[in-house]
Every structure is written in C-alpha cells, then in structure tokens.
Amino acid sequence: MTGTIDPVTDADLDAYVDDQLDVSRRIEVEAFLSARPEAAARVMSDLRMRDELRVALAGSGGMARPTTTDAARRLERGLARGRIFGVLQRAAAVAAFVAAGWLANGIVGPMSVTRVVASPQPPAYVDEAVRAHRTTLVRESMSSQAEAPNYNAGEIRAATAIVMPSLPNDWKVRDVQVYPSRFGPSVEMAVETKEMGLVSLFAIRPGTFDVVKPTVAPSGDISSAYFQIGEVAYAVVAQGEVRDLDRAAETLARTLY
Numbered sequence: 283m284t285g286t287i288d289p290v291t292d293a294d295l296d297a298y299v300d301d302q303l304d305v306s307r308r309i310e311v312e313a314f315l316s317a318r319p320e321a322a323a324r325v326m327s328d329l330r331m332r333d334e335l336r337v338a339l340a341g342s343g344g345m346a347r348p349t350t351t352d353a354a355r356r357l358e359r360g361l362a363r364g365r366i367f368g369v370l371q372r373a374a375a376v377a378a379f380v381a382a383g384w385l386a387n388g389i390v391g392p393m394s395v396t397r398v399v400a401s402p403q404p405p406a407y408v409d410e411a412v413r414a415h416r417t418t419l420v421r422e423s424m425s426s427q428a429e430a431p432n433y434n435a436g437e438i439r440a441a442t443a444i445v446m447p448s449l450p451n452d453w454k455v456r457d458v459q460v461y462p463s464r465f466g467p468s469v470e471m472a473v474e475t476k477e478m479g480l481v482s483l484f485a486i487r488p489g490t491f492d493v494v495k496p497t498v499a500p501s502g503d504i505s506s507a508y509f510q511i512g513e514v515a516y517a518v519v520a521q522g523e524v525r526d527l528d529r530a531a532e533t534l535a536r537t538l539y
Contacts, residue, residue: 288310290310290311290314293439293443294307294311294445295321295325295328296512296513297445298311298325299325299328299329299332300332300445301424301514302439302445307376308521318414331347331416334356336495347522354516354520376476380469391416395513396505404497404499404500404506404508405462405488405494405508405510406488406505407463407465407484407486407488407515407517408465408499408509408517410464410465410468410484410486411470411482411484411486411502411506411508411517412504412506412518412519413462414459414461414468414470414482414484414519414533415470415482415504415506415519415520415521416504417461417470418457418459418470418472418482419521420430421515424453430468432458433455433458433471438460438469440456441460442460442466442467442469442487443487443513444467444468444469444486444487445514445537445538446469446471446483446485447483447516447534447538448534448536448537449473449534450475450533452475453473453475454473454474454476455471455472455473456472456474456480457471457472458470458471459471463486465486465488465489466486466487466488467482467486468484468485468486469484469485469486470482470483470484471483471484471485475530477526478520478525478526478527479520479525480520480521480531481518481519481530482517482518482519482520483516483517483518483521483534484517484518485514485515485516486514486515486516487513487514487515488510488515490510490513491512491513492510492517493510493511493512494508494509494510495509495532496509496528496531496532496535497509497528498527498528499517503521503522504519504520504521504522505519505520505521505522505523505527506519506520507520507527507528507530507531508525508531509531509532509535511535511538511539516530516531516534516535518530518531518534
C-alpha cells in the first residue's frame with residue numbers, strides 16, 4: 283500500500299473526531315494513527331469525551347438540565363487545557379456543582395434567573411458576522427461585483443479548517459466569500475431562503491473551544507443567531523426583524539453532530 287500523499291494535520295484529526303471526513307480520508311488518518319501511539323491515544327480520548335458530551339447534552343428526553351449542560355461544557359473546555367489531570371478535574375467540578383445545586387435548592391428553593399444573567403452580551407465574532415453581512419449587502423447592490431455561488435465545503439475546510447454545516451434543501455447559495463477578521467479567515471455565505479429571504483451564514487474559528495447552543499443576539503436593523511461547536515463558531519444573520527433565525531440556527535447546528 284502506498285504512503286499517504288496528503289499529510290495528516292491537526293485539522294484532519296479534529297475532523298476525524300467530529301465525523302467530518304469521507305471514508306478514504308478516514309482510512310488515511312487511521313493509518314497515520316496506527317504508527318503513532320501517542321497521537322492515537324489522544325484521539326481516542328477526544329472521541330470518548332465527545333461521546334460523553336453528546337450524552338450529557340442529550341439529557342432526559344432530549345433536553346439537558348442546566349446542571350448537566352454546565353458540566354458538559356466544563357468537560358468540553360477540558361480538551362483545550364490539557365489532559366494530564368482532565369478526568370479528575372472534570373469529576374471534581376461536576377460533583378461540586380451538583381452538590382452545591384442540591385444544597386441551594388434545599389435551603390432556598392428553586393433559583394430563578396434574572397433577565398440580566400439570561401441575556402449576556404454576544405461574543406465578539408457576532409460583530410464580525412454583522413460586518414461581513416453588511417459587506418455582502420454592499421456587494422449585492424453593485425453590478426460589477428460578480429457573485430461566486432460555487433460552494434465546495436471540502437475546499438473550505440482544507441483552506442481554513444472550518445467545517446461548514448449542511449444546508450436545508452430549499453436554501454440556494456448565491457455567493458461565498460472568505461474574509462479576513464481579527465480571528466483569522468472567516469467564511470461568509472449569502473443564501474436565498476424561502477421563509478427569511480436573503481440571509482448570511484457566517485463561520486469563524488474564534489480561538490476558543492466551547493459548546494454554545496443557538497442564541498438570538500439583540501437585534502436592531504440586523505438580526506442574528508449564533509452558536510459554537512468545538513473550535514468553530516457560526517452566525518445566521520439577516521437584515522431587519524427576522525423571525526425563526528434561532529430555529530434556522532438549530533437546524534444547521536444539528537447537522538454538525
């Protein structure tokens with residue numbers, strides 16, 4: 283069997299863990315790992331923690347309890363901080379959080395969440411998504427700016443290490459651009475939708491490892507809903523008050539699991 287021509291990178295290992303590789307590339311990655319026990323052990327640890335996270339986020343009947351979700355997010359962030367004491371740290375954090383929750387619930391009853399706590403400021407990459415969307419609107423108004431509707435998710439992943447979600451069947455790609463940002467290359471995709479009109483799907487690697495469920499950002503002349511899975515963050519952006527952006531974001535997020 284001939285050697286692997288395309289070298290296996292960290293992005294390929296991340297995509298392997300996230301089930302984002304085709305069969306031939308998975309075989310190449312597995313051949314790479316079979317000759318590197320330390321890398322294989324690290325990937326197996328990531329696979330186990332990924333499955334633990336999915337189970338925790340699924341919760342009972344598909345809805346995660348707040349304590350379970352928080353513990354799962356702590357587990358996911360542990361991947362980026364090293365693995366030497368990861369298991370012990372996660373177990374201690376979960377136990378302490380659950381015990382504190384039970385104690386507080388028994389003393390003062392169920393705790394309520396204030397509106398300030400429940401509505402945090404959106405992350406910085408949402409501003410990047412809004413700026414990219416405004417640029418797309420400018421391009422739309424200029425006949426001299428040719429659209430680039432040819433969309434190749436594999437090429438985008440290879441060039442930027444950004445895994446794009448699968449689009450609904452009735453979404454039509456009108457333009458795809460790679461823009462610079464403070465975080466590195468970002469992908470801005472202009473999509474025509476039946477229910478929401480022209481929307482932008484924005485993707486970027488913000489430099490943090492996290493799991494953020496689809497969340498609607500404060501809207502004015504621009505509406506947006508953002509989410510993050512692992513090292514890649516996404517935002518669905520539209521002009522004006524647009525309903526169902528959060529539902530669209532949830533649909534896109536599900537295709538990444």
